Amino acid sequence: MTTLMIIGNGFDMAHGLHTSYGDLKEFVAGKDKSIYDQINDQLFIGNKDSWNNFESNVGTDDSYFENGFQETIENAYQTALDMDTGGDPMRGDMLSQMENNDYAREEEISNLLYLGYNHFNFEELYSKFISFLEEMLEIENKKSVKVNSVVKSKVKEEPNTKFITFNYTHTLEKNYNIPQTSILHIHGELGKDELIFGNQEDKLTNLNPLEFTEKDHESEEYERNCEAYNVLSDEEKECYFPPETGHDYSAHPTPNAVDSSDYVEQYNVSKEEWIKVPNIDEFDKFISELEVDKIIVIGHSLGLVDHEYFNSLEKKFPNAQWEVSVYESETRRDEVRDNFKKLFPAKKACFFTL
Missing domain, CATH: 3.40.50 (Rossmann fold)
Structure with missing residues (x-):
């Protein structure tokens, strides 16, 4: 024995x-x-x-990370709201200006989320x-x-x-x-x-990635209008004048939504x-x-x-x-x-x- x-x-x-x-x-x-x-x-x-x-x-x-992610989201969302949204007719094509502004906001949101996550240095x-x-x-x-x-x-x-x-x-x-x-x-x-x-x-424990987004309700309504507009026939579209831009809504990106779910997933994986x-x-x-x-x-x-x-x-x-x-x-x-x-x-x- x-x-x-x-x-x-x-x-x-x-x-x-x-x-x-x-x-x-x-x-x-x-x-x-x-x-x-x-x-x-x-x-x-x-x-x-x-x-x-x-x-x-x-x-x-x-x-610690829950509070940090939420703070990053709030900062990014507020930054997006403070950036230019419209266009100036004196500067040319209004639609191009709006699309450029939307792109700039998306880039700024993406950059703020990246910097916010890497500030943790958790990995x-x-x-x-x-x-x-x-x-x-x-x-x-x-x-x-x-x-x-x-x-x-x-x-x-x-x-x-x-x-x-x-x-x-x-x-x-x-x-x-x-x-x-x-x-x-x-x-x-x-x-x-x-x-x-x-x-x-x-x-x-893990964080739920779905809980770390800030939706843009105005843009969501805008997208709903897109869907309604795009299913119309050509004849119906002639009678339907989009209230802001007069163009196909599907070409307009979502400007202010903040989604950090990918970074939350990354954090969860690092915890493993x-x-x-x-x-x-x-x-x-x-x-x-x-x-x-x-x-x-x-x-x-x-x-x-x-x-x-x-x-x-x-x-x-x-x-x-x-x-x-x-x-x-x-x-x-x-x-x-x-x-x-x-x-x-x-x-x-x-x-x-x-």
Whole structure:
């Protein structure tokens, strides 16, 4: 029989590595204040405490962009209304002037929407954040640490052990001489893989593109008149004098409507980078040939973001005994216990202090 150890970030922290979300918050703030402010404003809507549960908070509030898109639309619409619409008979062809004005308005609206969206600079945020995360972890990964007595005793007691680590670092390999064949880095390995980071897909919210348009009611009425005019017979058209231009309405473009739905779609697609796609196939492959009678969780909070993995373990090893580390802090200790109950309401676990 095999013991399976599940390793979370608390494992690295118990070895003195600065890998908490609080450490990450300070690291990003020290490296690039503008990115730090952008994360706070755009992802956490000014709530800096959201860093404490970064992954479960990211992507759950769109109000910053909702307000930003609406403001951009209003500015573009007002700008369009303030631009020239008619023609001057002293300057020549009235129809050409009107069409040129309409084209200029459409170009100005398009430009304002483009500038408004790019002002967010959101599409680059994920890659910049990940680069800072990797840089911080590389620094911590190079540090020499002391072996943790609790972990050492667990590893010594369970010589036939496999490891699934949610960490990107190599603390297990370097300090406990665990062969890589016995370890699965389920979220990627620092220096080798693309790191998997983010929130559950069903927890991320999206904006509805259809809600981010400003209709031009006068132009809509104008188009309705177009349709009425264009279905007339030639004889009827001779009796129908268009009230403003005296020409076929279908040649007149919509001048003032503002439609930012394409940019809203673009924003929604960019948010998908913040989805943590569970590596469940590799996870199941790793445990498929194991016969596990004990599962030891060290330094993992059993949070909702990773529930799919733990549900898979319960399904595969329903009779396994569980041992779960808790923190010295009373608040964090209760958090882990509560998370275990949410995962496995009918199960009991042996809790130990890390």
